[in-house]
Amino acid sequence: MSRxxxxxxxxxxxLAIAALAACSGGGxxxxxxxxxxxxxxxxPKVGEGTKYSAQMWLADINKAGGLQVGNxxxxxxxxxxxxxxxxxxxVKANTxxxxxxxxxxxxxxxxxxxxxxAGEVANNxxxxxxxxxxxxxxxxxxxxxxxxGCFLDPFQGPVxxxxxxxxxxxxxxxxxYDIASDYPKGLAEYFKKAWEKLHGAGSVVAYESFTHGDxxxxxxxxxxxxxxxxxxxxxQYYSEVALIVKQAHQLGWNKPIVGSDSWGSAELxxxxxxxxxxxxxxxxxxxxxxxxxxxxxxxxxNAKYGYVPDDVAALTWDSLNIAKTAIQNCGKLTGKIATDxxxxxxxxxxxxxxxxxxxxMTFNExxxxxxCAVIVKISDKGEFKFFKQVCPTK
Amino acid sequence: MGYFLQxxxxxxxxxxxxxxxxxxxxxxxxxxxxxxxxxxxxxxxGAYIGFxxxxxLMALAAMGSIAIPGWLILILTLIIAMFLNSFVGMAxxxxxxxxxxxxxxxxxxxxxxxxxxxxxxxxLALLGAQRRAFxxxxxxxxxxxxxVYITNQKIVIIVVALALTLALHQFVQHTKWGMAxxxxxxxxxxxxxxxxxxxxxxxxxxxxxxALAAAxxxxxxxxxxxxxxxxxxxxxxxxxxAAILGGRGSILGAASAGFLLGFIExxxxxxxxxxxxxxxxxxxxxxxxxxxxxxxxxxxxxxKLRL
Numbered sequence: 001m002s003r004x005x006x007x008x009x010x011x012x013x014x015l016a017i018a019a020l021a022a023c024s025g026g027g028x029x030x031x032x033x034x035x036x037x038x039x040x041x042x043x044p045k046v047g048e049g050t051k052y053s054a055q056m057w058l059a060d061i062n063k064a065g066g067l068q069v070g071n072x073x074x075x076x077x078x079x080x081x082x083x084x085x086x087x088x089x090x091v092k093a094n095t096x097x098x099x100x101x102x103x104x105x106x107x108x109x110x111x112x113x114x115x116x117x118a119g120e121v122a123n124n125x126x127x128x129x130x131x132x133x134x135x136x137x138x139x140x141x142x143x144x145x146x147x148x149g150c151f152l153d154p155f156q157g158p159v160x161x162x163x164x165x166x167x168x169x170x171x172x173x174x175x176x177y178d179i180a181s182d183y184p185k186g187l188a189e190y191f192k193k194a195w196e197k198l199h200g201a202g203s204v205v206a207y208e209s210f211t212h213g214d215x216x217x218x219x220x221x222x223x224x225x226x227x228x229x230x231x232x233x234x235x236q237y238y239s240e241v242a243l244i245v246k247q248a249h250q251l252g253w254n255k256p257i258v259g260s261d262s263w264g265s266a267e268l269x270x271x272x273x274x275x276x277x278x279x280x281x282x283x284x285x286x287x288x289x290x291x292x293x294x295x296x297x298x299x300x301x302n303a304k305y306g307y308v309p310d311d312v313a314a315l316t317w318d319s320l321n322i323a324k325t326a327i328q329n330c331g332k333l334t335g336k337i338a339t340d341x342x343x344x345x346x347x348x349x350x351x352x353x354x355x356x357x358x359x360x361m362t363f364n365e366x367x368x369x370x371x372c373a374v375i376v377k378i379s380d381k382g383e384f385k386f387f388k389q390v391c392p393t394k
Numbered sequence: 395m396g397y398f399l400q401x402x403x404x405x406x407x408x409x410x411x412x413x414x415x416x417x418x419x420x421x422x423x424x425x426x427x428x429x430x431x432x433x434x435x436x437x438x439x440g441a442y443i444g445f446x447x448x449x450x451l452m453a454l455a456a457m458g459s460i461a462i463p464g465w466l467i468l469i470l471t472l473i474i475a476m477f478l479n480s481f482v483g484m485a486x487x488x489x490x491x492x493x494x495x496x497x498x499x500x501x502x503x504x505x506x507x508x509x510x511x512x513x514x515x516x517x518l519a520l521l522g523a524q525r526r527a528f529x530x531x532x533x534x535x536x537x538x539x540x541x542v543y544i545t546n547q548k549i550v551i552i553v554v555a556l557a558l559t560l561a562l563h564q565f566v567q568h569t570k571w572g573m574a575x576x577x578x579x580x581x582x583x584x585x586x587x588x589x590x591x592x593x594x595x596x597x598x599x600x601x602x603x604x605a606l607a608a609a610x611x612x613x614x615x616x617x618x619x620x621x622x623x624x625x626x627x628x629x630x631x632x633x634x635x636a637a638i639l640g641g642r643g644s645i646l647g648a649a650s651a652g653f654l655l656g657f658i659e660x661x662x663x664x665x666x667x668x669x670x671x672x673x674x675x676x677x678x679x680x681x682x683x684x685x686x687x688x689x690x691x692x693x694x695x696x697x698k699l700r701l
Contacts, residue, residue, distance in 0.1 A: 039523065040518060040523035041523065042622070044522070044523030044524050044525070045524060045525075047523070048524075179669050208668050209667070209668050209669050210668055210671075211669070211671075211672065213628055215618040215620070215625075216404075216407075216408050216617075216618065218401075218404035218407070218408065218660065219401060219404055219659075219660045219661075219664055219668065220663060220668050222397065222400045222401055222404060222664070223663075223664065225400075239525045239620045239622070242527070242620055243618055243620055246534075246619070249534075249536070250536060250543065250545045250547070250548075251543050252536060252538065252543035267524065267525065270527055271525060271527045271619070273527070273530070
């Protein structure tokens, strides 16, 4: 290559890079919102609900011709990244969206296993993030940039313990949980603590665990059967719940099985069938019997996608609207991503009594809303029926 | 006592899957000296073929409004899935291994890994990530026998697994095809000189192993009716361990090691905290291999037979 060619090539390259930079940096009229969702992996239905909610939200904004911030209208783009239901992929997805796509705010990841490590990335890069569905305290703890759209496990654990005590009058509990996943492990511990506070040490007569990916729980369930427990609490995700409940029944277990908000997927009944009928779980909202804006959302979602949205979809909807409100409250976007992110974070932290479809939300200093939990009973038709509401005591 | 017996039943069921999958590993390893790392995913494909066959048969039965009993659908599903999956196995051999028969062993081993990943991600791309619920062909009936809970499903799984193992053992020991397979395991180089078509025998080995994997897949669907594209990975690894533990190329060895693995896993969970299961179970297996490096029924390698 001659000297001339070399210089020519260098110039072309530099121009190309400059042009690219101009394209990505100059588009100040576009707001990018990142979605970190489990589209594949062990909980794909959660990812689907996240994506569908986000697309519905975007359609609304596009219909209004963009998002009004101050006196300017901005086009909104979604950057949807798949975290494969894995912690490391969720971290990668966040890093990519923050550093390459320059998103203004991130919605997700949903489950604590991904949200805890991904929240660290968002906090380090000073990018506001809301996890709609992660209930583990570590997600937002000491992370001013990270928020959540739901209640926490230290609240949910006692809710379930109190509910079972009042409803059935039981004193002996069995717990079966996945030890390799942040959410079930954390919630199992909070539940155990709450239960033992109510009924004394040793009242959790079986505390059995398994490892992510296991499908056979016969040994654990046999031990639970033998322990004399009056009910089983299993804070697992829907595909595992189907296996656990079926196997328990085949091993002669006919006592109640109680779950947590991870049960509430639209897919649960498809996989579990009549085995899950009559069981209870705690969750964020009950679709059957909803009113007002919540009902409007459910009807729209159902008409568009053909099934009743689960709690993940509803919480994602609320989180997106919190992000929208925060961006609008920010008042003016400078186009400098770092400044704008800071402005959105501060606006988000200052939101008061946000009226969401899953309840009113005001963030406390660690970015957590104080919300009520709902106990749902699975009806004989497989619907999630409202049974009872439990609110935090102030 | 009831507790102990219950866990024996649990272990027999869990071991059945390891046994059926391990046999496929062991046969390919015995006859062709190959680690077919795609075998766990062939098991997954078998389960999916079973899922579509069973759903199709049930839809057919519903459409023609003929009352086909569930057990008949299960038998048909087993046969069809085994038949179709044997072609999957033969395709894996033809595409993945035959072109590399003279290549270094490491190349053939990574071929298995690559085919496995292609099968997993291909399934993901074609069918999506959502879990499939295997149709309940035989609704579980729970029997209580002396404090032990047994279901009709468990009985079917254990009986079918044992019957297929014994049938395959008979085939390999008492037919000409089986003799050809054993001859190939004995000496790969001389066998072609005797007029034995090695390509046919290699294909047959894969076909039989994959048919058993499909049977395991269908039975797995009956017992654990949630199917996903990555369901074969862990079972594949553990069945591979069982195949080596059983001894190279030994069908009964692989099957008994598969059941042993099931027993160790279940009984470790019975005695120790369940978190320690794999840690203790696989330490035990490591110890067994230290003292029995050729596995239960394996023969030591002979330098004169292998190059």
